[in-house]
Amino acid sequence: MPESRRLDRLTSMMRRRGIVLPSFEIYGGVAGLVDYGPVGARIKRKVIQAWIDHWTSNGDIVEVDSPTITPKAVLVASGHVGEFNDQMSECLSCNAIFRSDHLVEGMHPSPDTLEGEELDSLISSNSVTCPNCQGGEWAKARPMNLMFPTTIGAMGGGREAYMRPETAQGMFMLFPSLYRHFKQKLPFGAVQTGRGYRNEISPRKGMIRLREFNMAELEYFIDPLDQPCGDLGQYTDKISLIPDPEGENQGEIRSTFSEANQSGLIKHSTVAWFMARTYDFLTKIGIDSEKIRFRQHAGSEMAHYASDCWDCEILGEYDWIECVGIANRTCHDLESHELHSGSNLLRSWRQFVTPKKIFKEGLSPNSSVIGPLFKQRAGAISTAISELVDIPGSFPFTIVLDGGFEAEITKEMVSLVKEERNIHGEWFTPHVIEPAFGIDRIIWHVLDHSFIEDGKDEEGYVTLRLSETVCPYDLSILPLFDKDGMGEFARGMFNQVSTIRGIHADIDSSGSIGKRYARADEIGVPWAITVDHSTLDDGTVTVRKRDDQRQVRISSEELIVHVKNRTIESLF
RNA sequence: GCGCCUGUAGUGAAGGGGUUAUCACAAGAGGUUUCCAACCUCUUGUCCCGGGUUCAAAUCCCGGCGGGCGCACCA
Known part of the structure; x- marks a missing residue:
């Protein structure tokens, strides 16, 4: 072969x-x-x-x-819309296609963030040549979308x-x-x-x-x-x-x-x-x-x-x-979704083993003084006072607001606050x-690794040595003849095992018995149960093991118990 | 997307401008004391799709679709 x-x-x-x-x-x-x-x-x-x-x-x-x-918003936040829309450039002389950002590698600190036009101008200003044919003429960069839009x-x-x-x-x-x-x-x-x-x-x-x-x-x-x-x-x-x-x-x-x-x-x-x-x-x-x-x-x-x-x-x-x-x-992902959605539910609480004591010293604005004096700027000034990290040693001092406004802060406008608090934990974004x-791909490789060809002749005999965890049928029930009551017996057994949770049986009465074993082996059925003449006399059936063709004879009732308990293997 | 190769029953193959397209295996019905793809009889089923050339196309040509390999792509 x-x-x-x-x-x-x-x-x-x-x-x-x-x-x-x-x-x-x-x-x-x-x-x-x-x-x-x-x-x-x-x-x-x-x-x-x-x-x-x-x-x-x-x-x-x-x-x-x-x-x-x-929704698009989710995939924008996750980065897929950006990452999945790579710009592609086509060489006009040989029609080869390349990722535009790869072509300008080293010509820009972060080429993958560029838009189509920026890439095009970078390509032409640096006279990028085609890696395939050394041509220098490029079509406009086009986005290649690897997601299916709807x-x-x-x-x-x-x-x-x-x-x-x-x-x-x-x-x-x-x-x-x-x-x-x-x-x-x-x-x-x-x-x-x-x-x-x-x-x-x-x-x-x-x-x-x-x-x-x-x-x-x-x-x-x-x-x-x-x-x-x-x-x-x-x-x-x-x-x-x-x-x-x-x-x-x-x-x-x-x-x-x-x-x-x-x-x-x-x-x-x-x-x-x-x-x-x-x-x-x-x-x-x-x-x-x-x-x-x-x-x-x-x-x-x-x-x-x-x-x-x-x-x-x-x-x-x-x-x-x-x-x-x-x-x-x-x-x-969680951080990006928090940022894009504004949700504050994407965090977890970390409880400290021992609460942290923190001492906080700060200035608290006295609004009854600040208000009348600074009018509409009072709010901004109060905030700035509260957020002061280094408390000035002496009064008065000056605070500069964002707009450049300078406020002179006097002793009367603030009070010194000393706070001692226990912090029991903190919020963080989980990893x-x-x-x-x-x-x-995994199924492919399971099939690949189970596919055993060991026929002596040209044709080859195929056994799919699937584990019982993944086999398509747990057992195949085969009446030696579909007459004299063997077919009925087989169908009765089939109905019985089919009521067992998680068990799927196949029943096959067409063709010779050897052919039926071969058919079951080919799709990886681990056990073949044959109903024959003796079955009609004493209620026993044969159990055939796929991987070595060995057979044992056992009463059908006993077999059903083994099927139920997943212990057929113990018969061999 | 590009290049080379390729497409015939369920599967694998043969053939090939001219009546009804061939073979094996598989499948279906029947027969056979039928336990490892046995045998006998009968049966079902195929030229990827579209256009062109031709009196006539499954066969030649073009395009599409599918498959294989190489290049590129594969977050």
């Missing part, structure tokens, strides 16, 4: 068996949009369920769900909006509700799974770069003075870590999460903790641990909102692909650690 075509065989199988296939195909298809078919949708649901369970099982993280349509309101005059490029903003919007839910105590987190939208220039590589995709994001809100972290010592695997090439550490380092955190390779303990938990999740759903690595972003590739970011990359048919990003978003998962 030529290994170079494994990718083709895997994608063909995925289409044929209804796992993942191009969308809208009878209308020619649309690049970057895919469907999950009947088998794929079940796998996807189980991956997402496993993800939600993984993060919410500690009690400090809850699930939320917010709209995909997002309008809220069916008639004219609606509000401008975009399809969300990430689910994170919805969780920031819900911060006040989360803060109340968690009894106003950090740390806590929220997860959200759902669709995100990016109008990619050129979607590529099957389901790797999509225009509409499934994401799963976790926002963990912490006090920046604290770095909450679980027991890293429980993760003893050595992990491949590739630190920022612009930093002190070079090349690939193999280390445990605990060591990496202690040595300062992973600076933030909470980031290290989520990296470990991410590794734990990925291996649990069937990603090969040898094909996982973490790569730190260089400062230059960091998203606009992040101060540190580690990508989790997975090795598959498309080489190393970024599947999870674990970013320290600091207070960027956010965000693990963001690309669900489609």
Whole structure:
């Protein structure tokens, strides 16, 4: 079997068996949009369920769900409207397109803040040449919008909006509700799974770069003075870590999460903790641990909102692909939303262990004197007096207002106040650690790593060695013949197991028994239950294990108990 | 967006200006004491879309859409 075509065989199988296939195909298809078919949708649901369970099982993280349509103002505050509207310049001689701000790199302190016309004039005044063909003629810079715009309101005059490029903003919007839910105590987190939208220039590589995709994001809100972290010592695997090439550490380092955190390779303990938990999740759903690595972003590739970011990359048919990003978003989002919205609900209270005593000495304006004397300027003068930090040693002294007005302040106009207060705590903007998962990319790699071809002949025998956590059906029930009562017995069993919560069975009576095993193996059903002649005599069935084809015989009642308890494995 | 390659049943392929487009596997019905893709009979189903050239286009040409790779892009 030529290994170079494994990718083709895997994608063909995925289409044929209804796992993942191009969308809208009878209308020619649309690049970057895919469907999950009947088998794929079940796998996807189980991956997402496993993800939600993984993060919410500690009690400090809850699930939320917010709209995909997002008002423009939210995305202006988050920085996406600015960042997602990069100006692009096209070379008139070879039609190559470049980001305008990259072309004028070094010619301006902050090229990414410039408008189209400023970029154009910078390009022409510096005679920037095309990196591709050395031509010097450029078309006007045009904005490239990577978000899908829409309008809220069916008639004219609606509000401008975009399809969300990430689910994170919805969780920031819900911060006040989360803060109340968690009894106003950090740390806590929220997860959200759902669709995100990016109008990619050129979607590529099957389901790797999509225009509409499934994401799963976790926002963990912490006090920046604290770095909450679980027991890293429980993760003893050595992990491949590739630190920022612009930093002190070079090349690939193999280390445990605990060591990496202690040595300062992973600076933030909470980031290290989520990296470990991410590794734990990925291996649990069937990603090969040898094909996982973490790569730190260089400062230059960091998203606009992040101060540190580690990508989790997975090795598959498309080489190393970024599947999870674990970013320290600091207070960027909450602070920016506070600024843009005027809300004061995006903060958290930090209680001091011991109240701080503060002594405040200041001047208090005597308005009965100041008022009649300064009339309309009295208010401004009173404020200025209260805000004086250095109290002048003698009277009279002069205060200069913003407009240049000079007021002479005499002893009678003020009184000296000495105040002693206990401060019990302070308000601050929480920081956010965000693990963001690309669900489609993860599903791809789960399938890639499970796709085992080990046929002896040319044709190849395919087994999808999916973990029970993500398999599309838990078991396949196969009547050896659909007659003599075997079919009825099988359907009875099917109905019985189908009432068990979380269990989905398949029933298949067409074709030879070998063919039916093969069909079940190909989509990763872990157990095949065969109803045969003996079943009719003594009520026993055979249970076949997908990964080694071993079979045991057991009474159907006993089997159903094992299905219920998820202990089929113990039969082997 | 650009360049090169490419598009034939569900999947993989063959063919190719001329009657009804070929093969394998898959799928459906029936048969067969049928436990690892067995066999027999029958059946369903295909030239990406649009325009052009031509007496005649699935085939040649142009455009679009989709796919692969490279460049660019991937906040």
